[in-house]
Amino acid sequence: MTSSAVTFNHVSKRFRLGEMHDSLRDLMSAAARRLTGRPQKREKTTFWALRDVDFSVARGEAVGIIGPNGAGKSTVLKLLAGILRADEGSVTVRGRLAALIEVGAGFHGDLTGRENIFLNGTILGMSRREIRTKLDDIVAFAGLERFLDTPVKRYSSGMYARLGFSIASHVQPDVLLVDEVLSVGDAVFRLRCLERMRRLVECGTTLVFVTHDLNQMQTICTRTIVLEGGTTTFEGEPRDAVAQYLGAMSRVYAERPTDVAAERAGDRSVELLDLRILSDGEEVVWLGPRDAVRLEISLRLSRPISQLIVEANLRGAGGDALVSVNSGRSDVSFDAATGEHLVTLTLPELPLAGGQYFWSVRAWDAQRGTTELDTAYRYPMVINDDGRATGSLCIRHAWSFHSSPKSVDAHEVAPPTRTTGRTGGVDREDLSVR
Amino acid sequence: MDVLSPTFGGSGLDRFRQLLVSLTWRDLRIRYKQSLLGIAWAVLLPFSMMLVFTFVFTRAINAAALLPVDMPYALYAYIGLVPWTFFSASLGGCVNSLVANRNLVTKVYFPREVFPLSCIASSFVDFCVALSVLVALMLYFQATGQWTFTPSLALLFLPVVVIVQIALTIGLGMFLAMANLFYRDVRPMFGIVIQLTMFVSAVVVPVPTGDGLLARCISLNPMVPIIGAYRDCVIAGTWPDAGGFLYAAAVALTLMIVGWIGFRRASYRFAECI
Numbered sequence: 146m147t148s149s150a151v152t153f154n155h156v157s158k159r160f161r162l163g164e165m166h167d168s169l170r171d172l173m174s175a176a177a178r179r180l181t182g183r184p185q186k187r188e189k190t191t192f193w194a195l196r197d198v199d200f201s202v203a204r205g206e207a208v209g210i211i212g213p214n215g216a217g218k219s220t221v222l223k224l225l226a227g228i229l230r231a232d233e234g235s236v237t238v239r240g241r242l243a244a245l246i247e248v249g250a251g252f253h254g255d256l257t258g259r260e261n262i263f264l265n266g267t268i269l270g271m272s273r274r275e276i277r278t279k280l281d282d283i284v285a286f287a288g289l290e291r292f293l294d295t296p297v298k299r300y301s302s303g304m305y306a307r308l309g310f311s312i313a314s315h316v317q318p319d320v321l322l323v324d325e326v327l328s329v330g331d332a333v334f335r336l337r338c339l340e341r342m343r344r345l346v347e348c349g350t351t352l353v354f355v356t357h358d359l360n361q362m363q364t365i366c367t368r369t370i371v372l373e374g375g376t377t378t379f380e381g382e383p384r385d386a387v388a389q390y391l392g393a394m395s396r397v398y399a400e401r402p403t404d405v406a407a408e409r410a411g412d413r414s415v416e417l418l419d420l421r422i423l424s425d426g427e428e429v430v431w432l433g434p435r436d437a438v439r440l441e442i443s444l445r446l447s448r449p450i451s452q453l454i455v456e457a458n459l460r461g462a463g464g465d466a467l468v469s470v471n472s473g474r475s476d477v478s479f480d481a482a483t484g485e486h487l488v489t490l491t492l493p494e495l496p497l498a499g500g501q502y503f504w505s506v507r508a509w510d511a512q513r514g515t516t517e518l519d520t521a522y523r524y525p526m527v528i529n530d531d532g533r534a535t536g537s538l539c540i541r542h543a544w545s546f547h548s549s550p551k552s553v554d555a556h557e558v559a560p561p562t563r564t565t566g567r568t569g570g571v572d573r574e575d576l577s578v579r
Numbered sequence: 580m581d582v583l584s585p586t587f588g589g590s591g592l593d594r595f596r597q598l599l600v601s602l603t604w605r606d607l608r609i610r611y612k613q614s615l616l617g618i619a620w621a622v623l624l625p626f627s628m629m630l631v632f633t634f635v636f637t638r639a640i641n642a643a644a645l646l647p648v649d650m651p652y653a654l655y656a657y658i659g660l661v662p663w664t665f666f667s668a669s670l671g672g673c674v675n676s677l678v679a680n681r682n683l684v685t686k687v688y689f690p691r692e693v694f695p696l697s698c699i700a701s702s703f704v705d706f707c708v709a710l711s712v713l714v715a716l717m718l719y720f721q722a723t724g725q726w727t728f729t730p731s732l733a734l735l736f737l738p739v740v741v742i743v744q745i746a747l748t749i750g751l752g753m754f755l756a757m758a759n760l761f762y763r764d765v766r767p768m769f770g771i772v773i774q775l776t777m778f779v780s781a782v783v784v785p786v787p788t789g790d791g792l793l794a795r796c797i798s799l800n801p802m803v804p805i806i807g808a809y810r811d812c813v814i815a816g817t818w819p820d821a822g823g824f825l826y827a828a829a830v831a832l833t834l835m836i837v838g839w840i841g842f843r844r845a846s847y848r849f850a851e852c853i
Binding site for chain 2: 160161223226227228229230244246247250251253255256260263264267268269270272273
């Protein structure tokens with residue numbers, strides 16, 4: 146009745162918390178308790194991973210699903226793939242489905258690349274004849290011509306991932322489900338994967354794409370669903386969804402426990418008591434890319450350090466180091482006595498694209514040359530740019546536009562219909578060389 | 580509440596068949612990769628066991644009087660051990676098939692029956708190889724004059740015997756695979772039970788007959804008439820005992836239907852409970 150390829154009709158999914166009976170002994174004692182009429186010890190605690198989630202995806206549409214960890218994104222995909230069954234509501238998928246929930250699930254290390262292509266291909270729903278005709282393409286896309294007859298246990302993790310994605314992307318399904326698999330492989334391969342996914346969508350494949358990478362999502366998807374705590378909180382334009390998502394991230398991290406701050410390793414003499422992120426004099430968990438930021442780093446010293454150097458580092462959710470400011474490099478060191486101190490770092494702005502970031506703090510005793518503090522990247526901060534920027538930075542910029550006779554000429558040469566009548570081929574070659 | 584399972588390219592049955600072939604091929608490939616003798620192991624396992632039992636029962640202890648065997652003991656043991664190895668190796672594979680493929684069970688969807696079925700299929704390939712060696716063994720005994728084979732139409736019954744055994748294996752295999760997914764105790768328990776069962780299945784020693792309690796319990800074992808039927812129609816050239824074989828066939832069919840339906844019903848919980 147409709148042209149939708151995927152229907153998710155008021156779906157709820159419940160998981161049982163804690164372990165089930167894990168041995169026959171447990172089962173027997175539980176059965177004995179039931180027989181003797183004594184109450185069950187095990188309380189039936191359940192957790193709703195999804196609650197009344199309702200959406201549909203039209204044929205040929207590319208829909209992104211984003212949301213904080215634990216929002217239920219992967220559960221949605223597993224329900225669509227048929228791996229899990231809904232407790233309430235119904236899930237319908239029309240057409241041939243390929244789910245890429247884990248790259249290379251089903252690869253066997255002892256088998257060669259070629260053997261695994263056939264194995265994994267049939268697992269993903271291709272027939273062997275189909276695989277034979279696509280074998281060269283699959284291998285070429287993965288760039289593994291030389292290693293085709295090597296057991297995959299000798300592959301690097303990148304090679305493994307490339308082969309896995311290559312197979313899955315050649316299934317040519319009607320509906321493709323992709324779960325965060327593009328976080329593997331190098332940047333060039335990731336771009337090719339995105340390009341491949343876009344090609345599939347252009348050729349009519351319906352795509353459901355779960356990711357944390359807002360960039361990837363915005364380049365491919367035409368509509369985005371934001372999941373938060375198992376319910377849909379937004380559905381619409383990818384750009385607006387990003388803003389909603391960043392708000393959700395802020396809410397998740399606003400509830401972070403404060404005691405995560407205390408950190409000191411071994412006999413190091415500096416302890417990080419707290420790291421506060423302030424904007425406009427108020428503690429915040431999210432801020433805009435043009436907002437001034439103040440980092441308040443509370444340290445406790447167990448001995449006096451006459452030349453204390455402090456460094457603050459910032460990383461993106463993908464792990465790329467973005468900012469590192471070191472007081473020593475600015476020729477600033479602190480003469481600190483034993484006890485608690487507050488080090489303040491002021492940044493006029495953090496021009497980063499919207500997303501989730503993490504701070505880490507390090508401290509040195511410059512006189513002794515020893516590291517006294519080195520925390521993990523675990524102090525989160527969210528930049529909310531309302532979905533304006535893709536890429537890594539949200540830099541100030543300006544556009545201008547001028548028309549000149551010369552550029553008009555160049556445009557006129559470009560369309561082949563005009564040039565074919567004259568010495569067209571040569572003209573176009575000139576253009577492409579230029 | 581209804582859940583429409585996703586459909587796949589071509590007919591569902593075709594995809595199922597392709598998957599079964601692929602996974603069976605994988606099992607065989609892995610089993611014989613990095614091994615010098617390769618598929619020869621399919622023969623060597625029952626053959627060496629046959630040699631061991633022949634040595635024990637005819638040389639180490641002269642138990643010929645205890646074994647009312649009307650054919651050369653080596654033949655008796657081999658025709659028992661080949662289907663038994665098929666039976667026990669299939670079930671041994673099935674019991675672990677879902678747990679060993681955890682990654683596929685939780686990450687990819689396809690009918691989960693493929694896992695136990697591919698274990699049975701790969702053991703079946705071994706079975707066929709081992710069965711072909713039986714012909715060599717029969718020729719040997721014919722040539723040395725220890726046994727005379729009389730060609731008989733009963734040999735045509737062999738496929739039926741194999742099919743009944745496969746049905747029984749599917750029924751038990753589905754149940755074992757599923758049970759081990761929920762309770763890991765099943766696998767070690769299975770190891771013990773299958774060892775004991777060999778000696779009450781007329782594999783290397785005839786089962787006791789009579790009215791005793793033990794004899795009556797043993798007569799419930801469907802593998803007794805099945806292995807007996809192999810002996811009858813291949814070696815002795817006679818038709819198997821109809822009553823016993825029909826009983827085995829009925830048990831096998833019932834177990835297969837019940838096991839398969841149970842497996843289907845439970846399969847949607849596999850990914851959560853594994």
